[in-house]
Every structure is written in C-alpha cells, then in structure tokens.
Amino acid sequence: MTPPATTDSPVQQDRHLLRQMLLIRRFEEKCAELYSHGKIQGFLHLYIGEEAVAVGAMQALTPDDNVVSTYREHGHALARGMPPGAAMAEMFGKANGCSRGRGGSMHLFDAGLRFFGGNAIVGGGLPIAVGLALADQLRKRPAVTACFFGDGAVAEGEFHESLNLAALWKLPVVFICENNLYAMGTHLHRHQAQIDIARKADGYGMPGVAVDGMDVRAVVAAMQHAVGFVRNKNGPMLVEMRTYRYRPHSMYDPELYRGKDEVELWRQRDPISTFMAQLIAEGNFTDNDRRELEQEVQAMVADAIAFAEAGQWEPVADLLKDVHTPVGTGKPK
Amino acid sequence: MTCLYGKVIQIRRTGIGWTPPHEQGLWIMSSIKMSYREAVRAALHEALASDPRVFLMGEDVARYGGAFACSRGLYEEFGPERVRDTPLSESTFVGAGIGAALGGLRPIVEVMTVNFSLLALDQVVNNAATLRHMSGGQFSVPLVIRMATGAGRRVAAQHSHSLEGWYAHVPGLTVLCPGTVHDARYMLRSALLEPDPVVIFEHFMLYPSEGEVNQLLGPIDIRKALIRRVGTDATIITHGGSLGKSLHAAEVLALDGIECEVIDLRALRPLDVPTILSSVAKTHRAVVVDEGWYTGSFAAEISARIMEGAFYDLDAPVARVCTAEVPIPYAMHLEDAAVPQVETIVSTVRRVVGNG
Numbered sequence: 001m002t003p004p005a006t007t008d009s010p011v012q013q014d015r016h017l018l019r020q021m022l023l024i025r026r027f028e029e030k031c032a033e034l035y036s037h038g039k040i041q042g043f044l045h046l047y048i049g050e051e052a053v054a055v056g057a058m059q060a061l062t063p064d065d066n067v068v069s070t071y072r073e074h075g076h077a078l079a080r081g082m083p084p085g086a087a088m089a090e091m092f093g094k095a096n097g098c099s100r101g102r103g104g105s106m107h108l109f110d111a112g113l114r115f116f117g118g119n120a121i122v123g124g125g126l127p128i129a130v131g132l133a134l135a136d137q138l139r140k141r142p143a144v145t146a147c148f149f150g151d152g153a154v155a156e157g158e159f160h161e162s163l164n165l166a167a168l169w170k171l172p173v174v175f176i177c178e179n180n181l182y183a184m185g186t187h188l189h190r191h192q193a194q195i196d197i198a199r200k201a202d203g204y205g206m207p208g209v210a211v212d213g214m215d216v217r218a219v220v221a222a223m224q225h226a227v228g229f230v231r232n233k234n235g236p237m238l239v240e241m242r243t244y245r246y247r248p249h250s251m252y253d254p255e256l257y258r259g260k261d262e263v264e265l266w267r268q269r270d271p272i273s274t275f276m277a278q279l280i281a282e283g284n285f286t287d288n289d290r291r292e293l294e295q296e297v298q299a300m301v302a303d304a305i306a307f308a309e310a311g312q313w314e315p316v317a318d319l320l321k322d323v324h325t326p327v328g329t330g331k332p333k
Numbered sequence: 334m335t336c337l338y339g340k341v342i343q344i345r346r347t348g349i350g351w352t353p354p355h356e357q358g359l360w361i362m363s364s365i366k367m368s369y370r371e372a373v374r375a376a377l378h379e380a381l382a383s384d385p386r387v388f389l390m391g392e393d394v395a396r397y398g399g400a401f402a403c404s405r406g407l408y409e410e411f412g413p414e415r416v417r418d419t420p421l422s423e424s425t426f427v428g429a430g431i432g433a434a435l436g437g438l439r440p441i442v443e444v445m446t447v448n449f450s451l452l453a454l455d456q457v458v459n460n461a462a463t464l465r466h467m468s469g470g471q472f473s474v475p476l477v478i479r480m481a482t483g484a485g486r487r488v489a490a491q492h493s494h495s496l497e498g499w500y501a502h503v504p505g506l507t508v509l510c511p512g513t514v515h516d517a518r519y520m521l522r523s524a525l526l527e528p529d530p531v532v533i534f535e536h537f538m539l540y541p542s543e544g545e546v547n548q549l550l551g552p553i554d555i556r557k558a559l560i561r562r563v564g565t566d567a568t569i570i571t572h573g574g575s576l577g578k579s580l581h582a583a584e585v586l587a588l589d590g591i592e593c594e595v596i597d598l599r600a601l602r603p604l605d606v607p608t609i610l611s612s613v614a615k616t617h618r619a620v621v622v623d624e625g626w627y628t629g630s631f632a633a634e635i636s637a638r639i640m641e642g643a644f645y646d647l648d649a650p651v652a653r654v655c656t657a658e659v660p661i662p663y664a665m666h667l668e669d670a671a672v673p674q675v676e677t678i679v680s681t682v683r684r685v686v687g688n689g
Contacts, residue, residue: 066436100469109468116435117468121459127425128460131432131440138388138414139437161425168420322470323504325528 011284015293017059017216018279021051021272022297024075027084030301031074031091031105035251039308040091043120044105047075049246052271053178054079056219057146057241060227064114066136066145068129071106071120072178072245076148080113084300085307094311101314102322122183123156125149126175130162133171133236144230145173152183154200155191163204163238170235174226177240178213184249185257201238213243214269244269364547369511370540372518373403373479377441380525381411384439387525390417390426391443391479400445401481401540427453427478431461431530434476439525447482447496447534461530462505473528477521482510483536483574483624484672490660493668495624497534497573498631501601507531508601509555512576514544516553516599523552536574536624558605560612564594567618567682570609570635572598575622575673582678591686601631609635610642617648618685622673627655649685654678 008016028046035044047054054075061067061080069076077087082098090097091105099109106120116132119125129147136143153159154177166173177197181188188195201208207229211222219241226237244266248255279285367375380387389404395418398405408416419426423444430442444450450457461474484493501508507527511517517535524531561576562583571579576597583593594612598605613619619639623632632653639651657671 068432098469099467099471102469103467107467109471111468111471116432116472117464119460121455124428124455124459127428127456128432128435130425131429131434132436133432134429135433135436135438138433157422158424158428161420161422162428164420165422165425165429322466325465325470325473 013059014279014284015289017055017220018272018275018285019293019297020055020079021216021275022293023084023300024051024054024078025272026297026301027078027088027304028074030305031088032247032251034091034305040105041093042104042106043071044091044251045072045249046247047072047245049266049270050178050180050213050243051075052216052219052275053176053213053241053243054148056216057148057176057223059220060223061144061146064141064143065227066114066116066129066132066143068116068125068132068145068147069108069118070122070125070148070150070153071118072150073108073118073148074105077108077110077115077118080110080115082108082110082113082115084304086110088304089308089311092308092311093313094308095314096307096311100322123149123153123158126153126158126162129173129175130166130171133166133173134169137169137171142231143172144227146176146227147173148176148178150183151177151179151181151188151197152186152191153177154197155183160204163201163206163236166236167204167206170233172230172233173236174223174230175236175238176223177238178243179240180243180245182245182249182257185253185255187257198238198240206236206238208238208240210240210242213241214266214271214274216271216275364545366543367514367518367546368540369514369517369535369542369544370401370403372514372546373521373535373540374405374407376518376521377404377407378410380441380521381407381415384525386437386439387441388415388417388433388438389441389443390419390430392419392421392445392449394418394443399443401537403535403540404443423449423452424456428456428460430476430478431456431464431474434474434530435464435472439475439477441477441479441521441525444478444480446492446537447480448492448494450478450480450496457500457506457530457532458503462503465529466505474530475525475528476530477524477533478530479521479533479535481537481540482534483538484656484661484668485538485574487663487665487668489663493661495574495656497532497601498623498625498629498634500532500534501604501631501634503602505529506602507555509533510573510599510601511535512539512571512573512597512599513561514542515546518546519549519553520555520599523555526552534573538574539577542577555600556603556605558596558598558600558608560594560608561597562593562595564592564616566592566616567620567686568594568596568609568612568616569620569622569678569682570596570598571622572601573624575624578673578675579622579678581675582682585675585679586682591682593682598635604634604638606638606642609638613639613643614646617646619647619651620654620678620682620685621651622654622678624656624672626658627653628658630655649687652681652685654681
C-alpha cells in the first residue's frame with residue numbers, strides 16, 4: 001500500500017484511512033481463517049477493533065521517522081506500508097516473508113520502512129525507542145520515534161524507566177499506549193492503581209493526552225499534535241489511545257474474563273463502520289464506493305496469500321544464518 | 334618501559350589519570366607498563382577520540398568518573414553528549430544502547446557490575462542477541478556492553494557474581510574476558526569493529542594490577558585463545574580473573590617439576606576449541622579453572638568439549654576448579670574458601686598428574 005501524498009485532498013485522505021483500516025481488518029480475518037487451517041502457527045494476536053489507532057498514528061509520521069511496535073503489530077506494519085504479501089509470507093514462515101520466516105506474526109521487521117519490529121516482550125520496545133531517539137538527537141536527524149505498547153506494558157518497570165529517561169534527555173519519542181483495557185486477560189482495573197494512563201505522564205514531566213482510539217480522525221489529530229510537539233524539540237509525549245480488541249488475546253484464549261455484551265457494546269463503536277457512516281453522511285462516500293473498496297481490499301489480501309503460498313521455505317542449510325553479521329560485509333545497516 | 338630506540342621515556346601523569354601515549358606523540362614506544370584500570374581508560378579514550386559515533390553511557394561514568402575510575406576525565410574531555418550518566422535504570426539504558434546502535438551509533442554501555450546486569454538481562458538476551466536473526470538479517474546491533482565481574486572484594490553475595498558463562502550461553506553475543514592489561518587495552522578496539530553485540534567482562538580484582546602493554550596499531554584477534562605459558566604435563570584452561578592465579582599455580586608446580594601449559598580463553602563465545610584440543614593432545618591432562626559456580630559452569634562446557642574432541646588423548650579425567658555452591662559470603666576466610674585459589678589449583682593439578 002502506498003503512503004498518502006500530502007497533497008491529497010481531504011476526501012482522498014479519508015478514503016486512504018478507510019482503505020487502510022479495512023485492509024487490516026480483512027487481512028486479519030483471513031489470518032484467523034488460515035490459522036485454523038494450520039497455515040499460520042504459533043502465536044497470532046489480532047488487532048481487530050483497534051485499526052484506527054495504527055492507521056491514524058502512521059498518518060502523522062514521515063518515512064524518516066522510526067516505528068517500534070509490539071507483538072500485536074500486523075496493523076502497524078500494514079499501516080506503515082509493509083506489503084501485505086511480505087507480512088503474510090512471514091506468518092506462513094516462508095523465505096519471502098519480511099523477516100525470512102525467522103520472526104513470524106510477532107516479529108515483523110522492515111528496515112526500509114524504519115519499522116523496528118514487533119517486540120514480543122511486553123515493555124521491551126520502549127528502551128529501544130529511547131535509544132533510537134537518542135541516536136537521532138545525537139546525529140541531529142529531525143526524526144521522531146513512535147513507540148507503540150499496550151496498557152499491560154504500563155505495569156512494567158521499563159515503561160517508567162523509559163518515560164523518565166526520554167523526558168530527562170528531551171528525546172523525540174511519542175509513546176503511544178494502546179489501552180484496550182486488558183493485559184492479556186487482566187482488566188485495567190485489576191492491574192493499575194491509577195487507571196487514567198495519560199496522567200502518568202505528569203510523573204515524568206511530559207504532556208499526556210487521552211484520545212478516543214475508535215475515532216480515526218481523533219487519532220490523526222492527536223498524533224499530528226503530538227508528533228509536531230516532539231519534532232519541535234519539546235521532548236517526549238505520552239498519548240493514550242482508548243481502544244478495544246474484539247478478538248481473544250491470542251488464538252488460545254477462551255475469554256473467560258469478559259462477557260459477550262461488553263464486546264458487543266464496543267463493536268457498536270467500530271472504527272471502520274462508524275467512519276464509513278460518517279463519510280456517507282458527509283456525502284463523500286456511496287454504497288458503490290463501499291463495494292469497490294471491499295473488492296479492492298479483498299483482492300489485496302488474496303494477492304498476499306498467493307504471494308505467501310508461492311514462497312519458498314528457507315533451506316535448513318541456512319539455519320544458522322544471520323545469528324551474526326557475516327564477516328566482511330562492511331558497515332552494519 | 335622500553336622503546337624502539339632504546340630511550341626511556343617518562344610517562345606523563347596528569348591530575349585526571351594517565352595520558353595515552355599517542356596523545357603525547359609517543360608512537361615509537363613498543364611496550365609500556367600500566368594498570369588494568371589505566372588500560373581500560375586508554376581504550377575508552379581511544380574509542381571516543383577515533384570515532385564520532387562512539388559514546389559511553391552508564392551509571393556514574395561521567396562526573397563520578399566511573400565506579401572503578403575507568404572513565405575518569407573522559408566527561409571533561411568529550412563532554413556530556415558523549416559521556417553520559419544514566420539513571421539507575423539498567424534495563425532501559427541497556428535497551429537504549431540497543432536502540433542507539435540500531436540508529437547508527439556505536440554505543441559503549443557500562444553496566445557497573447554483572448550483578449546489576451541481571452536487571453538488564455531481558456534486553457541483552459531477548460533483544461540484542463536476537464534482533465539480527467529475528468529480523469531475517471535486516472538489523473545488526475553493534476553494541477558494546479562492559480561490566481565488572483567476580484568475587485574477592487568482601488562485598489558479599491549480591492556483589493560478587495561471576496556470570497559470564499551465562500552470557501556465553503546465548504547465540505548472537507560475543508563474550509570477552511580480558512585477563513591481561515594488554516587485552517584490557519586492546520579488546521575494546523576489536524569489540525567496536527564487531528557488527529554485533531559484544532559483552533566485555535572485567536574482573537574487579539584486576540583493575541589495580543599492572544602489566545605490559547605492547548603498542549599496537551591494529552585490532553587484536555579476539556577469536557583466538559592464547560597460550561600464556563607453555564608446558565608439557567597438564568593444560569590449565571582459564572579466563573579473566575583466574576588467569577593470574579593459574580599462572581601463579583603453574584610457577585608453584587614448576588618448582589616440583591610439573592610443567593603446566595596455561596590457556597587464556599579470552600573469548601568465551603566464540604570459543605577457540607582447536608587451541609584447547611591441541612594443547613590437551615600434547616599434555617594429556619586438563620584442569621579447568623573458572624570462578625563460576627561448579628554446577629552448569631563454563632568449565633563444564635570446556636570439559637565437555639575436551640571429552641568430545643580429545644577423549645582418547647586424555648590420561649586422566651578432566652578436573653574443574655570452580656566456585657563452591659554457595660552465595661559468596663562476606664567474611665574473608667569464607668570468601669577465600671569459596672572461590673578458586675592458587676592452592677586449590679595446585680592441589681587439583683597434582684591430583685590429575687598423579688602426584689597429589
């Protein structure tokens with residue numbers, strides 16, 4: 001998927017946001033299906049319900065910015081511009097996957113997009129984001145590092161250490177907490193004494209803001225503000241995106257910790273259907289547009305699956321490849 | 334101190350410590366004497382002076398000059414951007430080192446001691462060591478982490494660990510243990526040329542020790558174990574803080590006509606197995622000295638490699654001198670009894686050569 005041109009009209013930009021959200025939704029629905037067929041194995045954490053956060057947030061970034069993500073990162077990768085085929089092939093474990101089949105669903109990487117991974121240790125990506133921002137500060141690159149993590153990470157020491165260090169050194173990091181209310185299966189009320197996550201920024205002398213993460217326009221606006229603030233050398237900022245995942249934590253989760261009615265309430269605020277309704281009400285979108293968009297997105301997902309199916313398996317002879325950088329390859333990337 | 338032209342040159346000492354010879358225009362010198370601590374500092378100075386991408390960060394490395402004075406004067410010379418004090422947030426400043434390495438810099442992160450590195454183990458094992466492989470070769474992490482290791486200072490169980498063997502267990506890391514002043518001086522230069530993460534362990538007790546440093550213009554081969562003493566009757570395999578004790582033990586044994594070959598591993602990963610096996614093929618006896626705890630020690634790995642590669646060369650079972658299976662106690666006599674000592678190395682070698 002090509003990133004939006006800044007010269008696009010507002011209508012075109014809205015369609016871009018909608019297309020990206022729908023792509024992530026359809027891509028992941030297919031992932032769940034392929035998981036049940038054994039094509040995708042291991043852990044699979046779906047982002048369904050949270051699409052507005054990744055799509056809206058990426059809108060505020062430039063190609064020179066850095067993105068650090070979590071194990072629930074399909075949406076971030078696709079919204080950042082990773083070809084869906086490269087992501088799907090990675091989940092298949094194929095050599096044409098973005099990480100050559102070494103990472104899987106939780107470890108999508110793309111150096112060209114400055115997408116520094118899917119990190120599957122909760123909170124583990126925050127210090128890396130701090131370091132990327134430190135490198136940019138020292139090298140005088142005007143880049144921002146966007147660091148995604150969930151509400152569960154807020155309980156990790158690295159959240160507090162990283163916010164402190166980034167604020168202390170005035171580093172250009174936007175800390176984006178995707179608060180979907182559950183740390184795996186433990187509700188925010190049961191793991192945080194202070195459930196207003198944005199307020200935690202106060203403790204580190206940085207601004208914090210809470211955003212309706214089900215409203216893509218609200219996400220775009222908040223992120224444009226945050227990225228502008230951070231890029232202007234004001235130090236880091238914490239953005240809490242209030243969102244929800246409809247699907248289980250992973251494919252192994254029997255969801256004993258929440259009721260169907262709660263999920264249903266959030267579904268009524270679905271970021272894709274509400275945004276589509278909004279565009280229709282504004283007169284900028286028709287049923288025909290919707291059908292065309294669906295066809296376009298489903299074709300992209302079908303192409304991604306075909307790309308993954310056609311991929312080769314990495315030869316077992318290359319098992320030990322890339323543990324170390326080969327000697328004589330010059331400077332590391 | 335000697336020099337190529339036979340002149341004796343006075344090493345200038347300043348109020349902030351030792352001034353490296355190249356700063357004094359003394360490149361003609363071939364060999365000088367300095368302490369291990371001065372060698373580490375000279376190596377850090379050289380790294381900062383020669384590559385603008387290098388910076389040093391860690392707890393009290395800047396204004397304090399380093400907990401072991403290894404970075405004294407560097408903050409004053411290179412400034413607060415390149416010599417950075419960090420909060421006591423081991424996990425985050427090690428992780429920030431990983432991020433800065435990904436971002437194009439060459440960070441040197443000092444984790445004051447191996448004991449505190451446990452708070453950063455997640456970043457080292459789950460990120461630094463894995464990122465290259467997990468990303469399909471897209472990202473390298475050219476990070477150097479330095480830390481002090483070992484027992485012997487009467488600082489009890491939480492400040493006396495020897496866990497370099499744990500780190501050596503992890504693919505993706507390079508683990509170095511400079512056991513001589515010369516290696517303390519030059520291993521960092523080689524480590525900074527590595528495109529992947531390197532962890533350097535400096536034994537506490539070595540910092541004040543003095544030794545010869547031969548001036549080098551290029552990097553040293555960190556992948557090669559070195560025979561520090563040639564012998565015929567038994568091979569002592571060791572590293573880091575146990576090297577001096579092993580050499581001392583070899584001198585004691587030589588008085589009785591037992592000539593030990595002493596191998597300094599220098600790198601625990603990658604491990605120079607051929608040097609070990611060819612020595613054992615010659616001496617037919619091996620004693621491994623390692624300050625790690627006996628069970629699951631790095632010495633156990635060495636022993637296994639010898640069994641796999643030199644079993645039929647052995648005239649006696651491989652023996653190990655390791656730390657007793659106890660948290661390191663405070664009292665001097667107990668601590669001394671817990672960790673490998675010259676006497677235990679001597680008695681073990683005697684037993685192995687059938688002369689005990």
